[in-house]
Amino acid sequence: MTKNKFQMIYDDLSRQIQDGILKASELLPSENELAETYNASRETIRKALKLLSEHGYIQKMQGKGSVVLDITKINFPISGLVSFRELADKMGKRATTDVVTLEERLMSEDLQEYFQLKEADSIWNVTRVREIDHEKIILDKDFLRSSFVPGLTKEICEKSIYAYIEKELGLTISFAKKEITVEKPTEEDRELLDLNGYDMIVVVKSHVYLDDATMFQYTESRHRPDKFRFVDFARRTTR
Amino acid sequence: MTKNKFQMIYDDLSRQIQDGILKASELLPSENELAETYNASRETIRKALKLLSEHGYIQKMQGKGSVVLDITKINFPISGLVSFRELADKMGKRATTDVVTLEERLMSEDLQEYFQLKEADSIWNVTRVREIDHEKIILDKDFLRSSFVPGLTKEICEKSIYAYIEKELGLTISFAKKEITVEKPTEEDRELLDLNGYDMIVVVKSHVYLDDATMFQYTESRHRPDKFRFVDFARRTTR
DNA sequence: CAAGTAAACTTGTATATACAAGATAAAGAC
DNA sequence: GTCTTTATCTTGTATATACAAGTTTACTTG
Numbered sequence: 298m299t300k301n302k303f304q305m306i307y308d309d310l311s312r313q314i315q316d317g318i319l320k321a322s323e324l325l326p327s328e329n330e331l332a333e334t335y336n337a338s339r340e341t342i343r344k345a346l347k348l349l350s351e352h353g354y355i356q357k358m359q360g361k362g363s364v365v366l367d368i369t370k371i372n373f374p375i376s377g378l379v380s381f382r383e384l385a386d387k388m389g390k391r392a393t394t395d396v397v398t399l400e401e402r403l404m405s406e407d408l409q410e411y412f413q414l415k416e417a418d419s420i421w422n423v424t425r426v427r428e429i430d431h432e433k434i435i436l437d438k439d440f441l442r443s444s445f446v447p448g449l450t451k452e453i454c455e456k457s458i459y460a461y462i463e464k465e466l467g468l469t470i471s472f473a474k475k476e477i478t479v480e481k482p483t484e485e486d487r488e489l490l491d492l493n494g495y496d497m498i499v500v501v502k503s504h505v506y507l508d509d510a511t512m513f514q515y516t517e518s519r520h521r522p523d524k525f526r527f528v529d530f531a532r533r534t535t536r
Numbered sequence: 537m538t539k540n541k542f543q544m545i546y547d548d549l550s551r552q553i554q555d556g557i558l559k560a561s562e563l564l565p566s567e568n569e570l571a572e573t574y575n576a577s578r579e580t581i582r583k584a585l586k587l588l589s590e591h592g593y594i595q596k597m598q599g600k601g602s603v604v605l606d607i608t609k610i611n612f613p614i615s616g617l618v619s620f621r622e623l624a625d626k627m628g629k630r631a632t633t634d635v636v637t638l639e640e641r642l643m644s645e646d647l648q649e650y651f652q653l654k655e656a657d658s659i660w661n662v663t664r665v666r667e668i669d670h671e672k673i674i675l676d677k678d679f680l681r682s683s684f685v686p687g688l689t690k691e692i693c694e695k696s697i698y699a700y701i702e703k704e705l706g707l708t709i710s711f712a713k714k715e716i717t718v719e720k721p722t723e724e725d726r727e728l729l730d731l732n733g734y735d736m737i738v739v740v741k742s743h744v745y746l747d748d749a750t751m752f753q754y755t756e757s758r759h760r761p762d763k764f765r766f767v768d769f770a771r772r773t774t775r
Numbered sequence: 776c777a778a779g780t781a782a783a784c785t786t787g788t789a790t791a792t793a794c795a796a797g798a799t800a801a802a803g804a805c
Numbered sequence: 806g807t808c809t810t811t812a813t814c815t816t817g818t819a820t821a822t823a824c825a826a827g828t829t830t831a832c833t834t835g
Contacts, residue, residue, distance in 0.1 A: 301788070322749075327815060338790045343816085356710065356749040359816045360797030364749050367652070413606070471595065475768040479718060479738055479761035497736045497761055499718055510561075510595040510603050522718035522736055529714040529768070540818070566785060577820045582786090598786045599827030 303344035306335050310345060314354050314365055321367040325355060353530040390429050396454045397489065398424035401443050408440060411504070411515050419443045423454055426489050429524070433491045436519040445513045469508040476502045477527060486519055499525040542583035545574050549584060553593050553604055560606040564594060592769040629668050635693045636728065637663035640682050647679060650743070650754050658682045662693055665728050668763070672730045675758040684752045708747040715741045716766060725758055738764040 313319045325331070331342045346363055349355045355363045404412070404420040412418070421443050427435035439458065441449070446462060453461045462468050482490075482498045498519050505514040552558045564570070570581045585602055588594045594602045643651070643659040651657070660682050666674035678697065680688070685701060692700045701707050721729075721737045737758050744753040 303788080329815090340791085341789060344788090346816095353711070353713075356745075357816070358748060358797090360799080360814085362798095362815060366749060470772050472592070472769065472771045474592075475770060477716065477764075477766040477768075479736065479764055495736075497718065497734075506595075509597060510605060525716075525718055527716040527766075529716075530711065531714060532711045533709050542818080568785090579821085580819060583818090585786095596786070597827090599784085599829080601785060601828095 302335075302337055303341045303348070306331075306337065306342065306345035307348045309335075310349060311352070311354055314349075314368060319365050321365050321369075323365050324361075325363040325365065327362060351532065393428045394455050395426045395428065395433075396423070396451050397426055398422060399449070399451055399454055401449075404440070408515065411440075412442065412512055421446060421449050423449070423458070424489075425454060432493075433489065434521050434524045436486060436489055438517045438519070440515045442513045445507070445511075468513075470505060471508050471510070472506050474504045478502075479522070482519075490519075490521060492521060493523075495522055497522050501527075541574075541576055542580045542587070545570075545576065545581065545584035546587045548574075549588060550591070550593055553588075553607060558604050560604050562604050563600075564602040564604065566601060590771065632667045633694050634665045634667065634672075635662070635690050636665055637661060638688070638690055638693055640688075643679070647754065650679075651681070651751055660685060660688050662688070662697070663728075664693060671732075672728065673760050673763045675725060675728055677756045677758070679754045681752045684746070684750075707752075709744060710747050710749070711745050713743045717741075718761070721758075729758075729760060731760060732762075734761055736761050740766075 310319070310325075319325065325346075326334070328339050328342045328346070331337075332339045335342065346355065346357065349363075350357055353366060354368060355365055357363050400422050401419060402422060404414075404417050406417075408420065409417050419442075421439070421441040423437075423439040423441070425437045425439070426433050427437060429435075441458070443449070445468065446458075446466065449458075449461075459470070463470060478500050479497050480500050482492060482496065486492070486498050499522050501516075501518040501520070503514075503516045503518070504512055505516065506512050549558070549564075558564065564585075565573070567578050567581050567585070570576075571578045574581065585594065585596065588602075589596055592605060593607060594604055596602045639661050640658060641661060643653075643656050645656075647659065648656050658681075660678070660680040662676075662678040662680070664676045664678070665672050666676060668674075680697070682688070684707065685697075685705065688697075688700075698709070702709060717739050718736050719739050721731060721735060725731070725737050738761050740755075740757040740759070742753075742755045742757070743751055744755065745751050
């Protein structure tokens with residue numbers, strides 16, 4: 298499945314850490330030892346360890362070794378790019394999605410600006426309400442370039458647009474720029490969500506890019522403040 | 537200064553991108569060409585390009601090359617670990633810091649839990665109000681293990697604790713776990729901040745770790761919601 | 776001309792080697 | 806015993822080589 302050697306080693310080691318076989322604050326075997334056990338070169342081991350380090354599984358220390366970090370308290374990875382469905386699954390909550398709007402039209406001028414296009418392109422306009430434990434918590438407003446996502450249906454929007462894009466269409470989502478702010482709710486927010494008296498909304502704006510660096514989606518995910526949580530693992534890198 | 541070859545190459549290329557010498561949506565020279573111009577091996581070039589990719593400067597595409605991304609709209613890096621001072625400097629705002637509390641005492645039980653220590657250690661308790669454009673916007677509550685930060689003074693807290701830790705003490709901050717939530721303001725928030733009628737507070741909780749994976753600081757940064765903004769660049773990696 | 780094929784790019788993976796730099800443990804000097 | 810030095814671990818950097826895999830270009834073939 299995962300064909301790459303260093304990814305397989307990463308998978309194996311990260312699983313061992315998650316399962317507690319490799320315990321927190323213990324040292325990993327040295328790179329040379331790992332190279333022997335996995336029948337790989339040291340450089341390949343180092344690629345796997347780099348991944349572990351980036352994802353917060355280990356901390357590397359020159360001269361000493363790689364210590365296993367306590368992942369149990371961290372790993373609530375809204376960090377990175379995780380869809381609503383993946384998240385709800387992980388939490389074991391019963392969550393439903395109501396598709397309020399699904400229409401295709403020419404993009405407006407400000408959207409054209411957002412997508413940095415010279416000519417206005419056709420675009421899908423999807424509005425969805427996310428319900429968790431029978432409360433309408435999240436309002437998702439998606440704008441997807443229809444030239445990339447031809448046959449979008451209500452059924453797909455109810456399940457997962459991401460799954461459709463990646464598995465059905467074979468497109469690869471590569472990276473995203475996100476911005477989190479807190480704003481006053483709009484009329485639409487008040488209509489569609491169970492605000493429960495709160496008069497602020499957490500807004501997550503995402504610009505989503507494909508493999509070839511073309512932006513194909515803009516999303517505003519609007520959350521009721523008491524149900525919002527964002528967790529991040531950040532390494533201090535060379536600026 | 538930066539001694540490593542691949543970091544110097546990274547610095548040079550990122551500077552060229554920021555200065556517009558390498559323009560967005562253009563292709564970088566191929567890895568082999570770069571290896572020649574920088575008098576380096578291809579692997580060294582690849583390390584530099586990996587950094588560029590991770591920081592959102594370029595997008596690599598197998599078989600094609602590396603395309604320069606439009607960094608101008610992204611780079612408001614609250615993402616990662618940036619201190620209040622660095623941020624204020626970058627925005628060119630006149631910002632002041634008022635040290636409300638600075639005291640050393642034994643840590644409470646819940647703090648001991650946070651730091652995952654068996655015995656209670658001595659800790660610095662710092663409370664600071666951050667003022668921007670004559671408005672009290674941010675309340676920072678810092679808890680630093682005093683065994684690592686011996687001589688903390690009011691003057692240091694008014695400037696930058698980070699600068700003191702990294703430059704004076706020579707400690708290296710390595711990574712942090714952050715959590716963003718939105719909460720009701722406490723009495724302290726109402727007292728110390730200019731809430732301007734807002735009845736919510738954006739809370740950024742940070743666990744800060746050193747080089748050797750010891751946690752030495754816990755911080756709660758409490759922001760007035762209208763002045764809060766968090767920007768993130770996230771790559772979709774192997775999960 | 777059109778379609779398909781082959782060659783020549785590009786980046787991705789894997790390996791081997793060499794030395795530098797930091798940390799630790801063992802051996803030696805006093 | 807105590808301190809210093811040395812050896813030997815560890816990870817970090819840099820290089821060279823080989824081949825795999827994806828893209829583009831040029832060429833051949835019908």
